[in-house]
Amino acid sequence: MREITLSQAVNEAIAEEMRRDETVFLMGEDVAEAGTPFKVLSGLVEEFGTQRVIDTPIAEPGFVGLAVGAAMTGARPIVDLMFGDFLYLVMDQLCNQAAKQHYMSGGKLTVPMVLRTNLGATRRSAAQHSQSLQALVAHIPGLKVAMPSSAYEAKGLMKTAIRDNNPVVIFEDKLMYQDKAPVPEEEFLIPFGEANVKREGSDITFIATSSMVQVAEKAAEMLAADGISAEVIDPRTIVPLDEATLIESVKKTSRAIVIDEGHQSYGVTSEIASRLNEKAFYHLDAPVLRMGAMDVPVPFSPALEDITVPTPEGVAENARKLCAGDMIHAA
């Protein structure tokens, strides 16, 4: 099978959907000629023109608001938010307006829009351009949240997002754009709410999102040498979340670590760990661990930045402790 980069995968997905449905259009900062600073959208304005690939001023609340209005009246916008950190700017339009219109209107109005943005630290972009804010939007009823972990997921999830009639926030890891993965040439969609078991194991389950999937896979390799068999699961969408697959895995292994690049406290890891606690309690032979980014603003200095995120070594060490039955919590 051919291998393409995550960037190419996103580009293909959007182009295919724009060809398929003429109500789909793109808007955001520098999306047209520049193809965004990450160059992911290069070539689209040449094919679809400036009416469907629209450069906006630097007015995030404004153009997200416009996207909501366009979506409510029959178009299907894909809005590009250059950095996930800018989610704070658009919260009213996204969470008070987009997320709630369908409910507040008793089901009459829909908002079929996609907000495409990114996450991920260790790029030396410092505190305001390195955040992973998926927990913020996952908390809001009415939004769906997708987190592709490779080029394959990026294409399949983006296509599903565009065809979904709800507001979908899709996070790509900005450090993964050049990472390649096998991606079929034929059309395929990845449904929301379906987790993917990336690696089977029997001693411990790693539930990981986005680029943490690769961290978990590396940790699993390291542990295999120690005779510990780790199962790695990618939820792919955190809203809706495929609980059943996660619980089934924990029933098998009776141990779990949840890994996400959002902050450790009050985040995605906390939510998933909680659900495992509630629904797989009597199958747990060890406490469910959360591994997120440290609860600090992302530091600039490389010496500091790199220790704030989960690493394969860190995951493996925790896994060894859990499997050995070490007392991790207070007595």
Place this chain on the structure above:
Amino acid sequence: MQRDVTMPQLGMAQDAGKIVSWLKAPGDAVAKGDALFEVETDKATMEVEAQAAGFLTGVSASEGEDVPVGAVIARISDSAEDDTPAQTAAAPAAEAPADDLPDGHSVTMPQLGMAQDTGLLVGWLKSPGDAVAATDVLFEVETDKSTMEVEAGRDGYLAATLAQAGEEVPVGGPVAVISEAAPANPVARSVAKAAAAPAAEPVPTRPQPTPEPSRTAQPAAPQPAGGRILASPKARRLALEQGLDLARLAKAGYPQPYHVRDLDTLRSLPAAASAAEVGTASRRLVAEVPEDGLPGFTAWAAGVHGLSDADAILAALAACSMPVPGPVSVERQGQTKTYALPAGRGLSDAMETDDAPALILRDLRGSRLTSVEMGGEATPALTLTPKGDGLTLTLECAPSEMDATDAIQLLSDFAGRVEQPLRHLL
């Protein structure tokens, strides 16, 4: 069509308005939007407009009067002659108090704020029969933000209270009656027992403050005997399912917390001693007699006294040695017989009995066994084993069955009797 004219809601937390003046007289024609009367609120004077066209009839509140919010004070009717007094089919506040309540003016639960349709009466600051001034605080109501004081609104006497502290009263519902004269029989009621006060729509009232239904008790955590044990949920569940006792791991000294793999260890621990107590803590006393006096004695007893049952004699001798004589079983060569020696009777009176023995004699004379260590059993046991010309007597029992002194006494006495039975008869 007739429409009620009610005292309107005047502002948040205002329960009554004083009618400053009527701008129309009974019988006057009024147009929709005409000002009917002026109300004094705590901030200003407000004009209240007619909501319909017609004739002003049934005026039941006069200038200077304080009227509770929601109370009907007049009607707008199709003709000037229709003077039926205001009915309160819809307005919950009745001007005429219910049947057997004292005469007076009704005080109603005021409008309390956004989206609050009942008020929780926190407490009364006046009692039935008290004199009240218009600005006296009558009762306190809990709103969703704070506790609010409600004034009497008129001078007079608190003739009746119609709700108790802790009860919910609908906004506009009657809470008290203030009479002009001191009431002969002041009344205190609760909402539950309110007389037929017509309510427009069924309002949720709770006659007694209902405590929150208690949540189901915490499911009892599986507690092995002997205090809290730390173990994973899975280990606990499996232990429970397989009938394993995690406490034994603790007793055996394995460090907590326990995980599933520790159950393997648990399974391989030595089996516990039999259920009925004991274990290693039983008593064992041994005596030796150089000469077995029993055969000679039993022969004599048979010959002289006709006592042919040697076991009975043996049992009787043992019984006499016990601190408290009781039935004694004699086991020999697979046979057991139990004898009881009635109190104060002689050896010859030992009789067979079905009673459970208080002492078991195991007669192993003539066998090849020289020494026994059986461990304490349910009943104290005395074993006789041959030793040369004499015998070894071994007494074993659980500590709880016989204390040390008694055990020593028993064995010593019995040993003496075995050696020289005749002497002990005397």
Place this chain on the structure above:
Amino acid sequence: MAKAKTNTEDYLAMYRQMVRIRTFEDNANQLYLSAKMPGLTHMYSGEEAVAVGICEALTDSDRITSTHRGHGHCVAKGAAFKEMFCELLGKQEGYCRGKGGSMHIADQSHGNLGANAIVGGSMGIATGSALRSKLQGADDVTVCFFGDGATAQGLLYEVMNMAALWNLPVIYACENNGYSEYTKTEEIAAGSITARAEAFGIEAFKVDGQDVLAVNELTQKLVARCRKGEGPFFLELETYRYHGHHVGDINREYYRSKDEEKDWKENRDPIVRFRGYLVEQGIATEEEIEAMNAEIDKDATEAVAYAEAAKYPDVSEVDMHVYAD
């Protein structure tokens, strides 16, 4: 005259709509005062000519976005009393199945994209609707209603900028009623309101919001120009709300004098004014107008009674419509 004849229907329709709004608000206010309405609502009484003058120049496929003071826009854009009262009381037969309430009332079939509880929250939506119209080559126009207070929101400038850049068919209608909640407009809005739009190169107009004909005439012109791609436009309509900011704002002399209220009610009421004009022009007689008023009154009373008796949504609806299928 033939011209007068066709105008007659339009004029009567305008008068009728204004009375319908006033009647609706009076009834809604009563529902609040008699403690029958959950929550609060915001009265449009006094501003009728603004909503009606503008909406009578629009068709059902034109869109509007509304504000927290949205009953007037809702009625003016063709909504029915029954479903509106049901929505205010949270009943299942309301426009939003009781899930939106007064502040989120929406009537999609007539192009009302909804009231919005966030001040300025609809501006993005309105502009986006116009963007969609242009992108899809449609000729519908979107009107964005907002108050003078909303000119303090940054979103207004972001969307006007984009609307002007891309010539979007949107009309920004600023209902300047002199007060931003409990504060006078001049204390919260610096400079000129129309100049704000002009700074983006958007043509801006000031009009007497109490004159329904003036409002309507101007709107018709601007709507026609929008359809030709000449938009966006900005309107500042001078008007007045008779009631307080919301229905519970009753003792309000501390920020607004009774004399001022009286003046607007007696001398500048849009309904009284237009009624006078209709009678004077021979378009309707007093009796015909009285009959119309009575009919609307009856309509409202029946709708209120219906809504009061109507059932609430079943509890199973609480988690319906979080997501669309």
